[in-house]
Amino acid sequence: MLGHAMKLRQLAYFVKVVEVGNITRAAEQLNLAQTALGIQIRNLEDALQIQLLDRHSRGVSATPAGMLLYERSIEILQRLEETRRDLIALGGERVRIRFGATPSILKLIGTELLVAANAQLPGIALHVVEELSFVLADALERGELDYVLAYDIEENPGIRRVALMEEDLLHVSAANGGEQGGDISFRQAVAGDLALVSNRDIIWRRVHETASRLSVDVKITYQVQSNEAIKALVLHGVAQSIMPYGIVAEEIKTGQIIGRRVDRPGVKRTLFLAHPAHRGIADEKPFLAFIDKMVDRLMAEVGPYAHPIDRLVPMEQADSL
Numbered sequence: 491m492l493g494h495a496m497k498l499r500q501l502a503y504f505v506k507v508v509e510v511g512n513i514t515r516a517a518e519q520l521n522l523a524q525t526a527l528g529i530q531i532r533n534l535e536d537a538l539q540i541q542l543l544d545r546h547s548r549g550v551s552a553t554p555a556g557m558l559l560y561e562r563s564i565e566i567l568q569r570l571e572e573t574r575r576d577l578i579a580l581g582g583e584r585v586r587i588r589f590g591a592t593p594s595i596l597k598l599i600g601t602e603l604l605v606a607a608n609a610q611l612p613g614i615a616l617h618v619v620e621e622l623s624f625v626l627a628d629a630l631e632r633g634e635l636d637y638v639l640a641y642d643i644e645e646n647p648g649i650r651r652v653a654l655m656e657e658d659l660l661h662v663s664a665a666n667g668g669e670q671g672g673d674i675s676f677r678q679a680v681a682g683d684l685a686l687v688s689n690r691d692i693i694w695r696r697v698h699e700t701a702s703r704l705s706v707d708v709k710i711t712y713q714v715q716s717n718e719a720i721k722a723l724v725l726h727g728v729a730q731s732i733m734p735y736g737i738v739a740e741e742i743k744t745g746q747i748i749g750r751r752v753d754r755p756g757v758k759r760t761l762f763l764a765h766p767a768h769r770g771i772a773d774e775k776p777f778l779a780f781i782d783k784m785v786d787r788l789m790a791e792v793g794p795y796a797h798p799i800d801r802l803v804p805m806e807q808a809d810s811l
Contacts, residue, residue: 498570500534501563503527504542505768508560509631509648512549519632567768584615587777590626590638591618593717594736598791603784610780622717624690627764636769639781642692643762651764652802654785658795659693659757660749662738664727673753677706685712685720685729693732696757704755721747732757735795751795761785763802778802 503520507527510516517527535542542556552560575585596603596618607616621629623640630638630649643651661679680701686694701708712729714720717737723729724738725746732752741747763781782802789796 498566500530501559502567502768503530504534504556505560505563505567505648507531507543507550508552508556509646510549511551515549564768571769584613586615586617587637588617588619588635590621590629590635590640592623592626592640593620594734595639595788596620598736598739599784599787602787606784607780611777614777622687623692630764630766633766633769637763637765637781639761639763639785641759641761642695643764648767649764650767651762653760653762653799654802655761655789655799656758656797657734657761657792658751658797659696659732659759660735660738660795661730661752662721662724662733662742662747662749663730664724665745665748666727672750674750675754676700676704676752676757677754679730679732679750679752679757680706680708682709682730683711683728684709685714685723685731686710687717687720688713688715692759693734693757696759697732700755700757734759735792739791760799761788775803 503516503522506520507513507516510519513528513531514524517524520527531543538555538559540555541553542559543550544553591600591603600618600620604616604618607614619626619629619635623642626635626638626640627643629635630643631646641657643649645651661674663682680697684697686697688694689698697708700706712720712723714723717733720729720731720733721738721741724731725741733749735742735749738747738749742749763778779802789798
């Protein structure tokens, strides 16, 4: 009876509602009308003859029965996705993975990543999307991406994540500004005319969180939606910024920009590999070992500003793949 009562689509809808904790927001992410989603959840509860969600003013939360169904649904959807990809591979086709990475990562290792993936992952077609971390996190939550390498991915019951690297952020200014190399205090770093991305961006949040702890004012003169546009402002000497090394690596090497590690206190971000809890690759280890190698290359490029945290596959296992 239960097999006929539950539909895979309803399980997927239910999983999204539990993960988001709000039917309205879940409906937006699923591109459904709120009333239609609400009816699907009610139909599921009626079919199972048990309450799955507690409704309250802030949204919804799973009942004990709902949490059990959520956990089992994750397993079912995961196995279904693995089966789909195995069948594609069995038919001789390459499995398509929608992979997101940030501009600073792709600037440093983007070409190498694409070439190495083609050579080392013959059964996988890697489709790479370049966006800021918060955009990638949103796309991951909506199910538009399979894996992302992005910074400071927030905890979410629908997302699995592994922290791989911590990175120091740099205060950047035009080389003709008279500053010398070496570390710079946080207070000094935010004293000038700053250019930053939107208030959803990680660096904006880190800067303002640190400023709030220190009771320091931050002067944002330019709010720009593009790191390249911010870099242009810095090169013209009209603004300074706090950025990752990868965005300004070439300009630092050629002496056009001075990059100084922010210190006392430092401003850092953490790199994660993340994917939806109910998606993945059946034979995941070769792909994860490949990502480990790419993160090793990234750390080599970032140099002293990169600090390893964890690996996706133990070194001895990766060597045998």
